[in-house]
Amino acid sequence: MNDTASHAHGRIAAGRRWLADYLGLGLALALLVLVFSLSTRHFFSLTTFQTIANQIPSAILIATGMTYVLLIAGIDLSVGSVLGLCTAVVGVGLAQGHWPAPLAILAGLAAGLAAGAFNGLVSIRWNLPPFIVTLGMLEIARGGAHFLTRSQTQYVGSALAPIVETHLLGLSLPFLLALAVVLGSQWILTRTVFGRYLVAIGTNEEAVRLSGIDPRPIKIAVYLYSGLLVALAAVIDTARFESANPNAGSGFELQAIAAVVIGGTSLMGGRGSVVSSFFGVLIIAVLNTGLAAVGARDETKRLVTGLVIVAAVIVDQYRHRWSQTKP
Amino acid sequence: MNDTASHAHGRIAAGRRWLADYLGLGLALALLVLVFSLSTRHFFSLTTFQTIANQIPSAILIATGMTYVLLIAGIDLSVGSVLGLCTAVVGVGLAQGHWPAPLAILAGLAAGLAAGAFNGLVSIRWNLPPFIVTLGMLEIARGGAHFLTRSQTQYVGSALAPIVETHLLGLSLPFLLALAVVLGSQWILTRTVFGRYLVAIGTNEEAVRLSGIDPRPIKIAVYLYSGLLVALAAVIDTARFESANPNAGSGFELQAIAAVVIGGTSLMGGRGSVVSSFFGVLIIAVLNTGLAAVGARDETKRLVTGLVIVAAVIVDQYRHRWSQTKP
Amino acid sequence: MPGMTRPADTPLLLRTAGLTKDYATRVLDSVDLEILEGEVHALVGENGAGKSTLARILAGLIRPDAGHIELAGEPYAPSGKRQAEAQGVRMVMQELNVIGRLTVAESIFFGHLPHRWGAIDYPGLHRAARPLMDQVGLSDVAPDRPLETLGVGRQQMVEIAAALSRQCRLLILDEPTAALTAPEIERLFDQIRRLGQQGVSFLYISHRMEEIQRISDRISVLRDGRLLTTRGAAGFGLDEVVRLMVGRPLEETRLAASRPPNGPALRVDGLAAPPALRHASFELRFGEILGLAGLMGAGRTEMLRAIFGADRRAAGRICLRGSSAPARIDHPRDAVRQGIALLTEDRKAQGLLLPLSVLANVTLNHLRPFCRAGGRIQAAAERRAVEQWLDQLGVRCRSPLQPVAELSGGNQQKVLMARWLHRNCDILLLDEPTRGIDVGARFEIHRLLRQGADQGRAILMASSDLRELLGVCDRIGVMSAGRWVATFDRNTCSQDDLLHAALSGYTRTHP
Amino acid sequence: QPAGPSERAEPKPRVALIMKSLANEFFLTMENGARAHQRAHADQYDLLANGIKDELDVSKQIDLVEQMIAQKVDAIVIAPADSKALVAVAKKAQDAGIAVVNIDNQFDAQVLADKQARIPFVGPDNRKGARRVGEHLAKHLRSGDAVAILEGAPNAFNGIQRRLGFEDAMKAAGMNIISSQSGYWETDKANQVVAALAGEHPELKAVLCANDSMALGAVAALRAAGKAGQVRVVGYDNISAVQNLLREGRILATADQHADQLAVFGIEYALEMLRTRGTPADRETPVDLVTAPGPSPQP
Ligand SMILES: Nc1ncnc2c1ncn2[C@@H]1O[C@H](COP(=O)(O)OP(=O)(O)OP(=O)(O)O)[C@@H](O)[C@H]1O
Ligand SMILES: Nc1ncnc2c1ncn2[C@@H]1O[C@H](COP(=O)(O)OP(=O)(O)OP(=O)(O)O)[C@@H](O)[C@H]1O
Ligand SMILES: [Mg+2]
Ligand SMILES: [Mg+2]
16 A cells, blocks of 8 residues: 555554555656756756755645645645635735734635635535636635735735745755654644544545534635645745736646655545645756756647656656555 | 436436436536627627637547546546647658658557557556546647657648538538547447446446456557547648647646536546537537627636636536436 | 243333335235343244344334334333433444444444544454453454454454444344354353343344244244234244245255256366365256355355356366366356356345346346347347246336346345346356245245246356255255365265364365 | 866857747747748847747746846846736846847837836837738728727737727727727627627727737628628738638738847847947837738728
């Protein structure tokens, strides 16, 4: 089993499972780095890795939320639009409302939570597939972002600069925050009652219900968490870009799902790991950076990205079988 | 049950089921038409309906293929990109290769079939979730479209004009073709062995396998059919626009799924109807046309579209329950 | 301890009055049930009589439409399972309800995982799980083993361990033994007796009459939602119980073959599909019913699946119909084309298309007779054929268009039987064909099997119920630890012989 | 005396060209022009051309700039997808000692001032170009005629500029703008909108499209509505696919921004900056009105 979530507690076989879980991803990552280091002059450098570390926090946060959502056999297609909405709230608050930064940030987080609450409550109240509810939210949130900003990018200047300028050991605050969220979320997933409930709901929701636990508040919590992490990502991006673009996040939903699935999380629910999703994000980031460093043509980038996505899940399938046959 | 596919075989209760199946959708459609007729001058006119009939054939074809795919509990995220690819093949063949129209059309259809074959074969050979395989195909096909056209819109002139200029009773050939495909596909779904297999596979694939039927060729056939219909849509669009844009079809995947789900087809497989999907496409088309006629702002369009998607599935849920409680 | 009676002054634990529940029809019709403290109260009735519905109401999973319940003299109206459990009523559900991705220990304590600030105390959890697992015979399983790697029977034992994990006053067991074999059943009975001595009451639902006779103090009979009677088990003959349940007497005689078997149908040589199936060789002839006995996890299911092409084989030859050339069976499709059928162990997950009609379920794999040009199905002809089968097998349903999900278990099983008979299969592999099926329906299925064999079909039937095997089969093979260890003639063997053979694989050391 | 490190042969400067969506023919033409220029001057510099997949995805473009900074390129020539959001990172590149040239879509003056950055701009004036297209159209209309505008993606700078240019011309000529909606630069979205407008406003006389892809969709919609020839269409960008339509008069006019030269101007500017270490002044590149060959009819 490649599934860290469901039984990371055995002490004995833990090492072996770690290997099965992260070896494949680590190797894939190393291979990509190697290829790009050989084909460009400046790729293999500290700067490149700092650059990547600086760029991926928002993708990591979104992927973490998506991992939780996929774990409970849900899906969230609205993450990109909700990012746009939250960024719009923060940007309009700062640029038009001249709010103090903390208030604007809080408003942004509230917007993310509200979107998550909509997704969770509507899909649970009427028992609708989250695919379609979050697809509706995708349109609604984007409309909201354009409505708030009147389709104009909001320049926020250095109001949020401290967020991106704080560094520790050469790593930016957002990256450290994203790392903390990944580790914390992984710990929750593998070590806490809540984490077990997530896995259980994704595996057999009816059985959870019959065992006397109401899955609904847990599912709503997951969508809220996803919304909150997206809002955090929006705050970070607004700080990085010093501006709030209502189109921010277009297409992030499929990218995030791709990253999470490359990490080995199942779209059917019940199987997944936040740390693996982190690797998935890294792989896509290295791929993007490397292809840009090579100066590949756009169609090449797309072809390679598409093939890497498919290849990654095929490899995951084999790895999964390998660790299954020797339990 | 609102499910026309699974037991449209009973003669007796057929009338009642028809009501349950199409009443809700018909009412929703009538409501939209009413709202827009009241809020604009010329909406309620033959021209508007001819305009809509002229625009939707490609959406109908894609939604028909998607209905089949969702019925077997699959998904096809590549439809938009594959449309771009097929349109590129047709356009390059005509504009650069100066091929005769039939050859270019055949090449376009072949491209669609090839994409469908990739989706079907890869997901079945390695037992991968179609979500991720078709997500890969989404990137690959778009890359291919740009590669073929060198990202330039290809002007094909009147080479395909006969396709859109042939009319019968005021309806264009593409619309009649799309209608024929809908009726034919619905007939296949409800009346033939193949249709029975589709519903069965979507309901419980393992049970089908253990009953001695190999689901794999059937699933591949469904992805091929979806690819073929997308290619047909591409030919029609190329003819309509007299040009082949490699970006054609961007975002069609989610639109098509939204239309199909509004029509009441389940994302979980086993339940669906092509005719209902046709209604779903109509609802979205009327909504778009109406909002454009009103001159709504872009953010309003998005907000309304999102809310209509969610509202439609909520209504479907109630209708479903209603027809369940009075069997 | 059959017929053990309690003194008349045993206090009442639970009383229902006028309990009524309606779905499409009335399922429970003013049921007045009384359960005494510390008794094992058996509840029997045909499939669909309303037993599980009654149990679910008591366990707080659903609410009655009318009537009320008293628990130890207090009004009892649980709003959900948790509240019922808080008041000391727990239940093991009839359908396996496991969360495969959890570990055994997590499953046992699911809903009550020991934690501090939300973080699970795994050492404590495993310590607490160990004795419970030992009690139900899971001592060789690690507490952190994922549940999905255990067989169905052991998963059922985990559910029972979960029910034992907490203090309770009333434990409802809804067909707990359907997936169990003799040794596990003994272990379960030991636990029931132990807890009974501590004053815990049991509501025990089962279709296996001999178990009821052995374990229960009193028996209630439910028919069509009405409680017919409650009597002490001592003076309540089984024949009478069955007569009340079914509404007519059932002579459970041995069904003997009317003529000797014909030629060979299936010869299996050295079949293996590790780890569950190590070695199986046997021969099945047309016109006979060959039984297959074994303990839980002996590999019977795996062997049937391997023959059928549902799983990959590692070694072995399968020859059909007396031919000496091995048959090619790589997929269930190949098996069915050569006349082999498999009735799966889990009819809901692996057999039925639950939301679809009875008709679609019967004709699923053989639509050719109704096929017209272009693959069109001739609806009228299909319906006629299906109605014939439903008639012949005595399937009770409103119409062939009724969703098969709405049928009772026995009728669902008959629908699957109809599917294979309609497909003209003459080599039938049946995996637990009567699991969870009431005595009446079980008898009818036995009669059908006998009739099938008499018409010249070859039947291989795995069952965990030794009495059933001895009752219907001509010969009985036994598997143990993945090997086919013995084959008996039914006239010359006893339950003890079979049990002995079934255990042999676990004592002998393998090379 | 052996040559010191300072005297080692200077490596060729590396110039990064960062464009908007390469899915857009305009930027592809730009890229091809740049690549051709680099081949002709291969001894002078190396080129790293990159674009983003989707024009809306601004963060990807910012990532690209950061990656180029990490790659330690010598100059960045950028066509920003957003005139405000890219300023900060462009300033960062400048601070890292990289020569930055802004092409195509001008950085927001206010934000530049706020960041105290001076970045030279080389590019066309979209508003002026659109006004010229509109003025040409106006010659074929009568004052008071109903016209509609198809905008690009809602917050695209050049889309907004083109809309303003169209509006300037239409207002000056006294036209009645009955609707202005977004077609997201796409053929089929434009088709949908124009079809709806043609039905709703029978009096419609002209459609002004912010790019040629949308003009193609507009032409198709009008043909389907039986209004081909009655309603005029103008576009922008002069892509190859509209050449025939221009010749046939089905598209009245478009504007050519000389995409192939745009990046080249920028690169030459950047090389000049590297040589002189100075900051040259902004430079406006030409926008040409393209109309059907032959005499234009009198209004
Ligand atoms: N949720 C439901 N909706 C509709 N009908 C139901 C539902 N649950 C049970 N029934 C019907 O109620 C009747 C009684 O079902 P129940 O499960 O209580 O029977 P049972 O006695 O436990 O049978 P078995 O021996 O097969 O387990 C059956 O006819 C069944 O079809
Ligand atoms: N998913 C699995 N992974 C590993 N081993 C398994 C798995 N499923 C079953 N097994 C093993 O296969 C063996 C046979 O399983 P199973 O219990 O189905 O056999 P059986 O003889 O058919 O018994 P019964 O029919 O009484 O349940 C057991 O040892 C079981 O632990
Ligand atoms: Mg029951
Ligand atoms: Mg078994």
